[in-house]
Amino acid sequence: MIILPILIVLSLVLYVYYKVAIIKSKDGLTQHYFNARSKICLGSFVFCFGINQYFFYLTRISLFIGIIFVLLGLYQMYDGFKQDKHYRNEWKKLNPNE
Template identity: 65%
Template structure:
């Protein structure tokens, strides 16, 4: 599907963007925050790629590989969301406005 291709490209571009932002940042908290955001992008890339491949081929092999990739991708998204919330709250605690 064309829509999955767009989401795949967007998620991989954002993943690379956040990884480059980690290298450019000097603050450890900011680096951890960007790493959590990149984890979400990587998990969504795997998720969209899996859905795209299964819709494209619809074979048992692509189903089994898709299940394995879902087992890898969904926890990445979940852990990334938890880390983003944690580091956002930590930044707000250290930098009150």
């Protein structure tokens, strides 16, 4: 199960990358777009961490904690994808030539 720790680290690095990109950006629409992308990365981090939690310990309490983490991660990813789609469409409306 080497794939889960790789996904956890990758999603955490991308989350930090998008949060730093928000600080560097001056445009409000771009900041909202990067925030939506960071929500997707945070959701995938929590989701993968919840699955890894159960596989690592294999106890009943880790199953319940893992289920909570998986549900929270799925909600964050769903919300992030909705916001990402919305702000991408808004950016296309403001920049029709690109």
